[in-house]
Amino acid sequence: MSEVKMINKRKKLIVTFIIMLILVFLFNRAMYWSEFSTWKNKLFVGVISIFGVICIPLLLTYIKAASDYIDTFIANKINQIKYLAAHWKKTLLFTCIFAIIIAAAVLLEKIIFSRIYDGYSNLRMYFFVGTGILIFAIVLCGKIAYKRVEVLFAAAALIMGLTYIMVSPRHLLVTWDDETHYLRSVSLADVFDNTKFNAEGLFYDSQPAAYMYTQGDLTQEEFKAILDNVEYQYEQKRTDNRFGSEVGKEFVAYTPAAIGIIMGKALRLSFFHTFLLSKMVILCTYVLLMYFAIKKLKNGKVLLAVIGLSTTTMFMASSMSYDFWVIGFTTLGYSFFISELQNRDKKLEYRNIIMMNICFLLGIAPKAIYFVIMFVLLFMPVDKFKDKKQRRIYYSIIVGVAIFLMMTFLLPMLINSPGTGDSRGGSDVNSTEQIKYILSNPIEYSGTLLNFLKDYLNLDYASEFISSMAYMGYGIGTAITLMLIAALMYIDRGEEKVRMPYVRASYFFSAAVCVVLVATALYISFTAVGADYIAGCQPRYLLPLLFPMAYFIGVDGVTTKINKNAMAVAAVSIMSYFFMNNMWATCF
Template sequence: MKKNRIIGIIAIGLIVLILTLLIEVFVFNWNFITHGSKNQDITEITTNNLEILESGKYRILDNNASIKLNNIDEFVNKLQFNTDSFGKNVNIRISYNGKTVNNNIDFINEKSINIGEKVDSITISFVNATDQEISVNNFRNMNYFQINLIRVMMILLVMMLMGVIGFTLYKKGNIRLEVIFLIFVLSFGLANTIMIPVLYGWDDAEHFVKSYNLASGNIIMREGEAIEYPIGMGDFLEKKFQTSNPNYRTYEEFEVETDSLLAQKYSITESAYYPSMALTYTAVPYIFSAFGILVSKILNFPFIGSYYLGRFFNLIIYALTVFYAIKIIPMGKKLLFVCALLATVMFQATSFSADVVLNGFSFLAFAFVIKWLIDEKKLSIPDLLIMTGCFILITASKVTYAPIFLMVLLFKKNNFSSKKGEWIIKLSVLALGGLTFVAVFLYGQKLGLTQWEVPGISVREQLLFIIFTPLEYIKVIFQTFISQRDVLLGGSTVYLAYMGDLGRNTQIIIWLMLFGIALFDVDDKSSLLVMRDRGIILFTCLITLILTMTALYATFTPVRNQIVLGFQGRYLIPLIFPFLFLFQRKKWVVSFNTKIINIIVVAFSGTLLFSSVLYVFNLYYV
């Protein structure tokens, strides 16, 4: 029976692969099939407001400057040309058949622009680049057979998603959500790992440098301290400036960029120091990404391989922690499933950010606490070690999340062998939390808490303002949320760092879904969660929120400013699930079949994840 199942899986896999290739060949290469191969030079060119310096090289005279490709009068699948902006910021606008497409010619020497229509002429306008020099030449009308590997991966993701949703429907929702989560997080996470351009995560260059230091044995990174870096690291880190003007916009340009990265010789090293704004973070949140970099170095992969492997190892630890969290939590599985697969959360899971460890272990720690609370299990030494270990990892990742230690107060007398033992353990865990907070804070203070130079900052004056006028500070917090509510709610759900976001409508749908699941996913076990427990969870969330905002108000915001600057929606991610968990109920006005809700959350999360990778695909890989 087992042998037949394996044969069946292999057969299905082969059928899916063959079908994928057929779609790639006969659907996405249809222009090649119908119009044939083409490689034609476009030579009839006129210029406007451009000073010709030499053949193919120009100076832009004003914002109306343009190059017009004339008398084409045929089908153009792809327009390709050589270019050089000489390291300057030159945005371009391509116009044809009444259509306009924005692009740029920064950091790329060969442009490829998808047209896919019959055109008479194409105009390339230069935007906001007066007095800058550019080189554009060798314009070609191209049509060729192409296997776009990123597109092949997208087709496979569609088929996987259809298979998972179909299986869930076939089983009538009687599925293991943690297994579906693992399938989703690894497949879509791998897609993100490959597709998100390098250094496009929030401050990814800073976190990557920190990870690379740890992988090189430099556990405590100090300012000015040199280590062995590959020659070319400086050029690589400069790519963080491409987030506003991407270094590629099509699959052809992606291939050019990838070839340039692979061509750089990273096997030769030099002693150097590269600064990092993540200097004040402990090494803890970088352990897993650093291990990926170390594996790459040991296996002598190309340098760029170490970057992608570091991303992938962060994804693996996130997948494993949340898989186990969904598996063990006795209630709120569906809510946790959706929260852990939000577009922003999944985007972060494949970055070098400290948020990867923070988010994963926050979900896991809360799941452990709720499990032991609901099961009324007496806490053993291993249980306490697991719980405090998670709390320490969270606090060492970001010190402002230290209130997670307050979760120990949720436990009741049934969780302990005696009343005396209960308070000894609780006070010991809280004391450990205080010590961890102080240790991590002092570590950051020694290395310099304020890494970003912001005018008007005075930590002392800001703290005095908070202490002596607490009501004014509460007003500041309230105004921050009111004035930036869309940014904060979107920043925790639909934002994809420097690539943009999935839109406000998607954001509204997500929040409606989250509250809907929280309200209607009823569970008999929720009666064990009394008002005292809900109060502790809410208090922990509020203290964490206030502490995080206070840290930014003190170190990043001018004195007495009316809103907290620098507070982003992604900082809310570890708090979303415990906050929404408070809405769990035993009974509700309307009763819903929990298996039906399983179908809804699988279809919803799968569709959301595919929408996010499709968004990235359309930006960079068409």
């Protein structure tokens, strides 16, 4: 490995200052000061601008860890550029192939499919471009597939996700609760200047029209007129109406979408291009989290890639959602923990302890009821610690983070009382009365819970969290995906047998408790008082538990002669085929 060349601090300071100056300029350009903006908003933006222009360049230059990272990053990019220059013929060839794929996609739509389906469609053209580039990327990564599974995953996920974003409907009611996620994302983006555009409110209020359009009660022309009005209002920058949504503790999960909205405003993009950009930032965030989660593992990489590329997860990571945040960060947290189990000879480092807890803190914050899944972290093997002091610190941090997360949803209930519950559950929902019912009838509720879990955890309904695309329908591939996961649980593992009975048992226990708590929370907040069913507990809530469950069910030490490179390519190709096939229906 070549030595990383240190960059002159003065040059680094100047370059980072210029970069931050540009970013701060764009950030301020995104602000729209209206009658609703206060001096506090302007002061807040001013402080952020000063911090960005002055403090961040100083921190990046004079904090050793950050400075070293920048040196390494720049050195890697320089080496990559040199490699491309040295192999210019191959670079030119790949560029030509890329251009040919785009040209072929356009011709395929114009010459063949436009005649089959009576008209040219940009959506189908985007699909063909994405499919061609995806196949090219998988072939290109073929030789390093198992060695760099995270690269293969990132390439496939980015291409498929961007393709889906381009062909997906330009309205709400596409995925679960996307209207709420959009409202909260906009609220976070608008918190700086305290200005909400009328267009954002009109788009949020377009849900009934979107539903009527999908049901055939509204013509395409009528629905287009509604969306055109949204765009017109956005171009006029009208702000005379206000619409709400307070920013709560779950706001952290909407950071990527809010960044996309701010970027769109800074770049003066149209309303719907800004909407698409916000979903692209969501996708990139998910891919980055899963990239580092896969990279962190010693084995089980292909297993995680397959789960990360499942249709439902990719669909949510390419839509207005925050499930990607919960899944991505908790998976990365588990990867830190599992990587320690896979490297038993290496002592635990403090930075890994900190990163693992930050991941769980960020990932669980939007849905604090998942705090119980951190229980398994308490069973880190004793021989991983450097000394007793480190062990005490480790336990203290784990318990502290878990208690903090637990309190974020318990304290509001204790202080404000549970309230009446979620109005979407119906008029018979009353959280206070439901809690009284459970405490007065524990046996009856236990029976209701067990009957619910019998179906909820039944693999016959696995399509609900494997191949469901919410309001867009169901896709193919559920059975094969489950079989692929089952196979990889044993063949994508280490060759040496590893015994960790306490870790496995503690995880299964915590996962079971987590499912019970989630179901009970929905019974309290979303289900009619005394009902013999549980409403609103969607199977997608199992997704943060899927990878660690599969990993801890599987065992190491299974000898196989399977070509690992071919295994990685085949697995990613199969999952890519399912998602691309499932998105085809949206291209019309």
